[in-house]
Amino acid sequence: MSGRCAACKYVRRRCPSDCILSPYFPSNDPQRFTSVHRIYGASNVAKMLQELLPHLRVEAAETLCYEAQCRIQDPIYGCVGVISQLHQQIQDTECQLAKTRAEIALMNSYGQEPPQAQVDQQI
Amino acid sequence: MSGRCAACKYVRRRCPSDCILSPYFPSNDPQRFTSVHRIYGASNVAKMLQELLPHLRVEAAETLCYEAQCRIQDPIYGCVGVISQLHQQIQDTECQLAKTRAEIALMNSYGQEPPQAQVDQQI
Numbered sequence: 001m002s003g004r005c006a007a008c009k010y011v012r013r014r015c016p017s018d019c020i021l022s023p024y025f026p027s028n029d030p031q032r033f034t035s036v037h038r039i040y041g042a043s044n045v046a047k048m049l050q051e052l053l054p055h056l057r058v059e060a061a062e063t064l065c066y067e068a069q070c071r072i073q074d075p076i077y078g079c080v081g082v083i084s085q086l087h088q089q090i091q092d093t094e095c096q097l098a099k100t101r102a103e104i105a106l107m108n109s110y111g112q113e114p115p116q117a118q119v120d121q122q123i
Numbered sequence: 124m125s126g127r128c129a130a131c132k133y134v135r136r137r138c139p140s141d142c143i144l145s146p147y148f149p150s151n152d153p154q155r156f157t158s159v160h161r162i163y164g165a166s167n168v169a170k171m172l173q174e175l176l177p178h179l180r181v182e183a184a185e186t187l188c189y190e191a192q193c194r195i196q197d198p199i200y201g202c203v204g205v206i207s208q209l210h211q212q213i214q215d216t217e218c219q220l221a222k223t224r225a226e227i228a229l230m231n232s233y234g235q236e237p238p239q240a241q242v243d244q245q246i
Contacts, residue, residue, distance in 0.1 A: 039171075041164050048162075048198065056199050063203040067190060075171065076179050079202055080186040086209040093216040100223045107230050 006033035007042050020046045024061035032065055039068040129156035130165050143169045147184035155188055162191040 005022035008015035010033060015022055021042070025033040036045050045064060049057045070079035077084070128145035131138035133156060138145055144165070148156040159168050168187060172180045193202035200207070 039163065039167065041167055044162065044164055044167075048194075052198060060199045063200050066203055067194075067201055071171075071190075075175060076183045077186050078190055079206065080189055082206055083202065083209065086206065086213065090209065090213055090216060093213060093220060097216060097220045097223060100220060100227065104223065104227060104230070107227070107234075111230075 003027075006030045007037070007046075010034070010037065011042065020049050024049070024057065035068040035072055036061075036064050039071050040064065126150075129153045130160070130169075133157070133160065134165065143172055147172070147180065158191040158195055159184075159187050162194050163187065 004013075004015035004027060005019055006025040006027050006029060007021040008019060009027055009030070021033070025036075033042075036042075040048075045061075048064065049060060052060055067079050070082060074081045127136075127138035127150060128142055129148040129150050129152060130144040131142060132150055132153070144156070148159075156165075159165075163171075168184075171187065172183060175183055190202050193205060197204045
């Protein structure tokens, strides 16, 4: 019974030595498996990992876990909610950048006036 | 046979009048259903929609489709790849903003010098 991965423990089966899920879902972190199982189902996760070359599976398992947790926390938007927030943040930063560039353009336009006029403005 | 939604058509069953998938997976867009079915499985999609209030299901179906399509296009990173790109874009824009603000600070520091010194610098 010991040594089973979180997936095999969950479905109460023997964990084969070549278990596709075992390296990515250790028994000491059952929540990690529960999340992907709830959203994708164990067989779909296994299928998605199986379709990848072994060295690419760690990252795939990691991103599947992240997306599953996002979907559990936000059942309507999932991690598309995170994408929307980031788009908003980009828009805000680009807006600040445009304002700051406009400020520079204004300062430069003062700088292009004849020196005396600029001195007068500052007095 | 006609009038079945894409999900019921796919699994070759009668589409009941209260089909949970029917409003979000019309038969004229079979690819939309195929994507979510491939990633989540039809029963998981139905379960996730069922758990939401009816008026929230359109958005949930939309974001599930988006995430499924991202995962099909990028089987390693899914839409976490999009999130990484957006983080990079934010970092780039914030970097540009910091440089532009530093430029303003430098221009202001010239502006704070006595007027004659500023005029000398410009000549």
